[in-house]
Amino acid sequence: MHTILRHCRNFIWLACSIATACAPTFADDAPVSFELDIQPILTAHGCNSGACHGKQRGQNGFQLSLLGFDPEFDHAAVSRDARGRRIFPASPENSLLLVKATAESPHGGGRKIERNSEDYQMLTRWIRQGAPRRVEGEPTLERVTLDRDSFSLTPSETQSLRVTAHYSDDSTRDVTRLATYLSNDDAVVSVDSGGVIQAGSLPGETAVMARYMNHIEVANVVIPQTEPLPAAVFESLPRNGFIDELVYEKLQTLGIEPSPPVDDHVFLRRVSLDLIGRLPTVEEARAFLDGSESETPAERRAKLVDQLLERPEFADHWAVFWADLLRPNPYRVGIKAVMNYDNWIRQQFRDEVPYDTFVRQLVTAKGSTWQNGAATLYRDRRSPDEVATMVSQLFLGIRLDCAKCHHHPFERWSQQDFYQFAAYFAKVGRKGTGLSPPISGGEEVVYTSSKGSVSHPLTGETMTPTPLFEITDLENIEAKQASSGEPIDPREQLAQWMTSTDNDFFAKVHVNRTWGILMGRGLVEPVDDLRTTNPATNPTLLAELAKEFQQSGYDFKQLLKTITLSQVYLHGSDPTPSNVSDRLNYSRHYRRRLRAEVLADAVADVTQTTESFQAMPPDSRANQVWTTRVDSIFLDTFGRPNENQDPPCERTPDSTVTQALHLMNSQQLDKRIRSDSGRVASLAASEKSPEQIVDELYLATFTRYPTTEERVYAVDLITAATDRRSVIEDLMWAMLNAPEFSILN
Template sequence: MKSRFIVLMLVASSLVVSGWCCRAVRAASPEFTVDVMPVISKAGCNLGTCHGNLNGKGGLKLSLRGQDPEFDYHSLVVSARGRRVNLAAPEQSLILQKATGNVAHRGGIRIDTGSDAYALLIRWIADGASAPSPEAIKLTQLRVTPTEAIVVEPDDQVRVHVEALFSDGSLRDVTDTACYELSNLNAEVDAHGVVSRLKYGETTLIVRYLHLQLPVSIAFTEKRQDFVWDDPDSFNEIDDHVFAKLKRLRINPSPLCDDSTFVRRAYLDAIGRLPLAAESREFVADPDPDKRDQLIDSLLARPEFADYWALKWADVLRAEEKVLDTQGVQVFHEWIRDGLASGRPIDQFVRELVTGTGSTFNDPAANYYRANRDPSTRGETTARLFLGTRLQCAKCHNHPFDRWTQDDYYEWSSLFSQLDYEIGENKRQDGLDKNEFAGDQTVMVSKQKEVRNPTTNEVAPPKFLGGDILPDEAKGDRLSALADWLTSPENELFVQSQANFIWYQLMGLGIVDPIDDFRLTNPPSNPELMQFVSHELVRGGFDVRHLVATIMKSRAYQLSAEPNESNVNDQTCYSRAYVRRLPAEVLLDMQGDVLGASAGFLGYPDGTRAVEIPGVLSKQARKKPLGSGDRFLKTFGKPDRIMACDCERSNETTLKQVFALIGEGLNERITAPENRLATLAESSMTDVEVVQELYWSALSRPPNASEESASLGVISASSGNRRVAIEDIAWALLNAKEFLFRR
């Protein structure tokens, strides 16, 4: 009996120990969401180019970047009759055979058989390939060090360290399991978070682990052993922030541009036209040290300011004839221009747009919704224009690069669901073009079907983007509630995106760039500068002119485009002016001003300036030939205004543009019998005075000695036909890079 008792005790003890061991193993078994998903992401299996594609790849579809662990578990373990996982022989599981290259896989080898990742997957399958557990710990915070780095030659690498904090308080080193992406080709990054320089400049490293991601700003700079900071004077606080960054990067800014360059730049940026020869001469000769500030103030008070900046807003607000009708375009453009002329603050301007209802012929702001016909388009457009946010990706799945979820997308769209249209007779010219509408429409608030989330098929409650759900008492007037929230000075995205839009128009590069892509993983190139210009916009009462003047009066705006040894590679820090081709409308008007002969536009009277045209193309174009001005604008990148994005305008150079500059149109205006060139040829001015006048008119400066000598040589070789010689000189000036580009 005693021996039996001992045996029973030993057996019981072994069972208890065995049971305890099983529980310990189970406790230590990999959890799908926390442990397995990082391995799948690190291998790149759930990227958009692989199984994270909208349609999957090779019969397997995963959620993009692991946004839906439940879906991914079902795809890997349950679907395809469970053939992808072999619980009896884990190493024979198809997901491992494919990933290690033992079975043909178009994605190649993604996991090495000797790696920790492989061992973890084997253990997970051997332990039963458990599903995501509701009790599993959650990732609450991602910590990355350093958060920014300046790497000075001879160093050419920086390694980031990544830690993940979970809901149970545990902290894991996930440096080797996090995912890394770079914003440009200035550097490369390996699987362990080591970023190596490929060329000098700035880049942003995006660190992603599970559902969280953080940016790390990295700048690779030359040693410049003999570098000495020039310590230039700041004109205002903009310069303080620009120069502080330049000093950290061991970059000296270029010197101030000369007066001829400045007067030309200021006129073109503020009012979209060249200064007259007399205006340029007077400015350059003026000894007053405050003349630049005085010029800026005078330009912002001119009516052409409203003309030019209305063009910028008409582009992104889609003022075009096919959808809005010719009359709708006219009244919409006039409303935009009048607001700028009268100094309507941006917040009020946007408020009137997003609450705009009524007749599109009598209530101009209603044309905003006439061009945006459904809740999704209205939501995407409003977010893009007034919050600097691209939401399109979140329509089908959670945004891969931003915080916005699919729920956010439809809840935001729901704010715009209660709109309808009263449509009269459509007298469109093309019966096959469903986008064309000729005639008035009335935009009205009307009870419509609520927006449903396609994933859940449930009604999406109206909710501000990144904000609160709309209160029940406000649901009867959603647009007014939206306007209150959207245009609030406390709405950081609204304020920053509007300030950034103005900065971009003057500096040629947004502090956040692209200007409609504010997100955590596309941070401002200079956060302190972004904060200042945003606060300055609010401090100035959302007045466009106030912020334009502040920017133009900064030293950063007035720097020369000529690079120095330290800033020759700078593309983002505003250490010099960035040369860019002028917009099509401005370029065409400049030609007209120099020649005294404007181009013709179909449907508009002679003498109309290109920047004053309300829309894109007259509807008469279907029955009558285009004017030379219309063809020029199309060739040089005037947008069709199909998209609510400044990116639709093209400032690229093309071969077709060359033919536009040497062919009909320009030549017709150069040889017009009563243009300005004829007046100069017939005047009593000396040849030197004529050449001087042409240079001051076209380039806002006098010719240098060699230019003057060459021009006089053209005139002397003309056999007494001064008019022909002047035409040749004018043609050369209008085709010069200095004329075509803003510098």
């Protein structure tokens, strides 16, 4: 019986389709395009979202491509799959697609459209016309625009977005009703399904995304302080370059007053820990704080920064940041390979290799993993798609993960873009011992193979290595490689494109990552997610930093100097009534906990004791440890990354109860404070007065002299004690547990 009914239904459908094709077209029955008219409706109502039929295996046997990135697949799913049961041209109103969407038939997603609504009528017309895939002369959607891309609102004010779609035949449509909207911070600004922006009650700023059929535009929304600041507030502020000009310009627009600059001791501690990951010694602190009166404060700060940048600790400190991002699990790729990789990274900083050269050597690495540490990248990442994901994120700030399976929902990158980019790594060849976890001790040689390709997973098409956007001057590399007789290495082409001064992403992601390390927050957060829907809080500043970095020849030390000598870097961390809620515009310094290795070394310096690390030479510092497989309860407690995680390894920057308990109760820390060869024992046995002892404790721990109240209290304790060593131990323990020690102000 069911078979007879199905054949009857298909016969009626075919007859109606023929009748429809032969019938005259009326004005109210103009041809309906699936891609231009129907897919936007499905997207607007969430039918192809990840929570509904857009998930990997669909919902209840009905699958659509996520957010409509594959029109061919979607048209087939709606009109032909399940023997065409979802549409019924003979009686469109009885089509399963419509009765489900209107909830006239049970539907897990509930009612999506109302009967007789504009969308309902459009779907009905399309089904009645035989559900065509395309119509004659159909244009293509090229872009969308907003009538306004920036708003300055008062608290609780509302404004409406208007989205216009532009097509290849120069026609336009108002698609505001069918666009999807998302605010990056609903607490600051919310946006409803109709594109109406609602400002919150407090000052702030955020971005609002409007998406229509995989085309995205962003509007920046600002809610300034209701009480503007006098112009004199900013006119009186000192400036030391473009950073200060651009930050203060925005703060003035927002009506936010910056915090006053810090004292010398705060700057000394801050810049020392930031640039070399080490506390100043007591002697260094005294020399700077009691410095020559012939030098201005600005001159002394500049001299200090120059000295720090030439210290040997600089290389180890900054190499650890990149080791976090690049180092693989030694049990996966081999202990020797990881050690060589770590040594290679550190040597780049010791040799002051320009950043573009560093990246170029890494991306194009060849040779033995036992001789060229950079080649370990390709021992760890063994497939083109793995390498492409890592390289694009670390060196371009472009996260291509989503585009591996479908069109990126918040960016312009498509599946085609992903596999064309991955094709750059298709010819990476390997000779030698492969991986055999948990023990992979063998040598492997990375070379450029004459074979290797990447295919599109849907079409099967062999991908040609293609950059994510326009590239220039690749012919010279191809000609050079061809004349050498060696196989053309697509990675050389990629490296040239990545490091070109025309590629803003390359410089921007690095200066943004560096800015985030020094200032407590990147101009873009996360620091390696430079997408249209995640705009920088100060786009002009990011662009200028990147420009200067390029013009300096990608000189990393010059970048650090530019940032640390700005007035903005000098801002205090104590908030003012004006900037207490600011977390985006650097009106104050954002406090952060010291990194695990820096804090461990600080404890060693304050206590004047050393820690023994496995697989490390005697007296090694925590910043020199080459793998997180070296046991250390302290480093693990304070957020050292786990190598089993997929790089880039994430550290948890927040303070935890476990960390506080460790500082208070660690037996190891207690032994270091009480060590007979440590600072406390030395001070207690010395001829120094209580005042001198207290000064040394404060200079060693906090890089400052004690206040009058602190000095009187501590001196009285030591003077009255029958066992002054015990009192000094207690003082040091209390100081190491103070937030001032573990938090960088």
